Amino acid sequence: MERVIIFDTTLRDGEQSPGFSMNTMEKLEMARQLARLQVDVIEAGFPISSDDDFEATRQVAKQVGTLDNAPAICGLSRVGLGDIDRCWEAVKYAKKPRIHTFVATSDIHLKYKLRKSRAEVLKASVEAVRHARAYCEDVEFSPEDASRSDFDYMCDVLSAVIEAGARTINIPDTVGYAIPKEWGERIARIRSSVQGIDKAVLSVHCHNDLGQAVANSLTAVMSGARQVECTINGIGERAGNASLEEIVMALRTRKDFFGVETRVKTEEIFKASRLLSHITGIHVQPNKAIVGENAFAHEAGIHQDGVLKEKLTYEIMRPEDIGRPSNKLVLGKHSGRHALAARLKDLGFALAGPELDRAYKAFKDLADRKKEVYDEDLMAIVTDEATQTAAGYEIAYLHVISGTGVVPSATIKLKKEDQVFQDSGVGDGPVDAVLAAIDAITGLKGRLQDYSLRAATSGKDAIGEVSMKVDFDGTVVSGKGSSTDVIEASARAYLSALNRLAQPTVQRVKEVGP
DSSP states (O other): OEEOEEEEOIIIIITTSTTOOOOHHHHHHHHHHHHHHTOSEEEEEOGGGOHHHHHHHHHHHHHTTTSTTOOEEEEEEESSHHHHHHHHHHHTTSSSEEEEEEEEOSHHHIIIIIOOOHHHHHHHHHHHHHHHHTTOSOEEEEEETGGGSOHHHHHHHHHHHHHHTOOEEEEEETTSOOOHHHHHHHHHHHHHHSTTGGGSEEEEEEBOTTSOHHHHHHHHHHTTOOEEEEBGGGOOSTTOBOBHHHHHHHHHHTHHHHOEEOOOOGGGHHHHHHHHHHHHSOOOOTTOTTTSTTTTOOOSHHHHHHHHHOGGGTOSSOGGGGTOOOOOEEEOTTOOHHHHHHHHHHTTOOOOHHHHHHHHHHHHHHHHHOSOEEHHHHHHHHHHHHHHTSSSOEEEEEEEEEETTEEEEEEEEEEETTEEEEEEEEOSSHHHHHHHHHHHHHOOOOEEEEEEEEESSSSTTOOEEEEEEEEETTEEEEEEEEESSHHHHHHHHHHHHHHHHTSOOOOOOSOOOO
């Protein structure tokens, strides 16, 4: 059976969308899970866009791209030769490095964005691919805005870059303009019209502006595409990209129809989805296909009766096929360090040394507060602890007074390295009072743009996970924090944003790719 290559761009296209930015540590954690998921290619970043993105891509190549059975590690590059040089410097450490170069081919982009002629773009494309091939054999080329490009001109460019050495030809529906029937026909025409196409893998990269990304991707597979570019939870520019979990499970569940397979270890899908939600602080909607809270829930009486008699009546997939945990009690306050490490490994967190020590302390503190500790609790405290232990402020003490007819006030002690700071604040609620106290210590005034609170599990003692976006004098950063005390969780989320603000970053270039 033929195999479809799964190209994951969560760390590049997904990460560059508003609210989903990740630092190097978070990208590495996500990349390790993608490797466990056994995707074929990880597009780790856009190295020329910032020093931070370059370093994150380089570390993914070094630490994940050198593992046994590692996926290819890819970097994105415009067709400028300097871009390609920078890309290679980041990905060269991987066992299987890939350079993905792109340029727009639609007349709209040529006229208004690039201000170049068709001949100039064709020449630059060929030169870029040749330059990239001097570094590595695995070179991918994308004609940006392919769904709105003149077909004959685009085919001329594709034929030329294949002759120059491109071995993957990716056709992006950059603005989500395509409709499945026409998109499938376009992919089929490319297969029959482009000279040398048999020397390359034909790929698609579909956006979801009209809600057609997954449908377009699957239609392309039916029309001969053998690589699909996608993201965990479907994150990405604007309305997002094709969802990896939906693509993979559609191909697996309807293998009888598509006649192709992937190498993805589907039991790691749910872990990848949850890890991304914890890292970014943005959770999927309950009715999200495959990984949503309601994906395997049945409320209607007729459905419940059918599932109890035979699951196949209303379930075309099993929860265990995607590694979905059963929300069972796994550990308690008497559990030891080794038991915790083993369970965290099952959940996708391979911790040791100081990281395990911190996680174990947080677990014991939680176990003293809660009678029952669930998988979701463990995932919440581990990802939260990883965020909070970055160099910066930590909570040493917090006291809040609030109630009916009382002006909410808060006193907080923050620790930074060997120094301890204390101050107080008042506000129109306990959270506002805590944030005012933190502002008094740091001298920074953050303006809350977005705030969300969710329970990691059910029950009165559930961990509260707080996600927020904070505007610090025009710079918007996200933060997240967890605790059984939602006021403390809010303080931890605010400090997480503050600590991220202190990390050096460089402004990205404006062009963001296919």
